[in-house]
Amino acid sequence: MPLQVTSDSVNVTLEGGRFVSLPHLWLRDNCGCKDCRIEQTMEKRFLLHSVPLDLIPKSARYENDVLNLIWPDDHETAYAGEDIRALIGSQASSARLWGSEFRPKYVDYAAFINDDASAAVAIDDFLEHGAIILADMPTEPNTLEALSSRVGPMREMPFARIHEVKLDPTGYNVAHTALPLPPHNDFASMSWPPSIQALHMLANSCPGGESVIVDGWAVAEALRRDEPDMFDVLCKVPVTHRMFSDNIETLSSNPLIRTDSENRVCHLRFSNQLMQPMNPLQPRVVEFYRAFRELSRRLLHKDARAVFRLEAGHCLLVAGHRVLHAREAFEPSGERHLQDAYFEHECMRNHLTVIRRRLAQVKE
Numbered sequence: 001m002p003l004q005v006t007s008d009s010v011n012v013t014l015e016g017g018r019f020v021s022l023p024h025l026w027l028r029d030n031c032g033c034k035d036c037r038i039e040q041t042m043e044k045r046f047l048l049h050s051v052p053l054d055l056i057p058k059s060a061r062y063e064n065d066v067l068n069l070i071w072p073d074d075h076e077t078a079y080a081g082e083d084i085r086a087l088i089g090s091q092a093s094s095a096r097l098w099g100s101e102f103r104p105k106y107v108d109y110a111a112f113i114n115d116d117a118s119a120a121v122a123i124d125d126f127l128e129h130g131a132i133i134l135a136d137m138p139t140e141p142n143t144l145e146a147l148s149s150r151v152g153p154m155r156e157m158p159f160a161r162i163h164e165v166k167l168d169p170t171g172y173n174v175a176h177t178a179l180p181l182p183p184h185n186d187f188a189s190m191s192w193p194p195s196i197q198a199l200h201m202l203a204n205s206c207p208g209g210e211s212v213i214v215d216g217w218a219v220a221e222a223l224r225r226d227e228p229d230m231f232d233v234l235c236k237v238p239v240t241h242r243m244f245s246d247n248i249e250t251l252s253s254n255p256l257i258r259t260d261s262e263n264r265v266c267h268l269r270f271s272n273q274l275m276q277p278m279n280p281l282q283p284r285v286v287e288f289y290r291a292f293r294e295l296s297r298r299l300l301h302k303d304a305r306a307v308f309r310l311e312a313g314h315c316l317l318v319a320g321h322r323v324l325h326a327r328e329a330f331e332p333s334g335e336r337h338l339q340d341a342y343f344e345h346e347c348m349r350n351h352l353t354v355i356r357r358r359l360a361q362v363k364e
């Protein structure tokens, strides 16, 4: 196969026809030999500053789908073509955005906990849509602890490890009243809010109080398409949020929208109830308020709201940096008791990797 060594890269057309340009320092840094890796752990041991900046291999050959390199100090590195092809594969987001027509998939709780194949399907669905409902979950308090094996570890948070949401005349938050709760994500008052929230309904005999969820990424992406300047100001201007009680303080300042290195929305922060007045003299406040008003209008629009009822034994899981949750007002004539706990999105994703590895071993 034709191969060309330039001053900074090895250019090669891999089997399958894909042309790649591989920087010399990348090729040296990722050497997988037993001197460059810790054999026991597979961790990298090689330190890049131990070679010169203008490093060039003295020999490079691509044969039988293996790229072989010899460096000026005679160190040898080999890359399997399949490993390079795996790295350059598409990094497309698996997120599928939705509107009011969406209903979370219902997954049997026992199957989710006990059966790897069912858990894998459910986690996949969660990664795509940012919401699923576990059904027939025991209604004993603190059953949320059992989710750790699939979603955990549980994230310890201020106020409580597992939060109680029921009527409480001394409560620190609107959730402890029977008032409607507009769409929000929890802990907007922290720099890194929990990226999964589990809402476990233990009892719900009150009329009203339907659950509402909103795909915040869908709304943010539509805002970017229609009003790019508003989107930009929401990505730049920090907003302070605060949640507190007599003994606990949480407060942080961050823009409402964050994008990732691919410029995709990766975090929408929205909690009208926790938002604090900003310094009115800071730049772009006029612009910010116009954009915030528009974001707020869109997030609360009926076309964005997926509405359903959480019954006792249902546990709604939402991706905390994406899906906002809300509750309609309820009539406090019966019992309504919800428990909340928090997890991290990447831990759930990593559980899926391990589950898939286990399922592949069973097949072999």
Ligand SMILES: [Fe+2]
Residues within 6 Å of the ligand: 175, 184, 185, 186, 325
């Ligand atoms: Fe909440």
Ligand SMILES: [Zn+2]
Residues within 6 Å of the ligand: 031, 032, 033, 034, 035, 036, 075, 076, 077
């Ligand atoms: Zn090496």
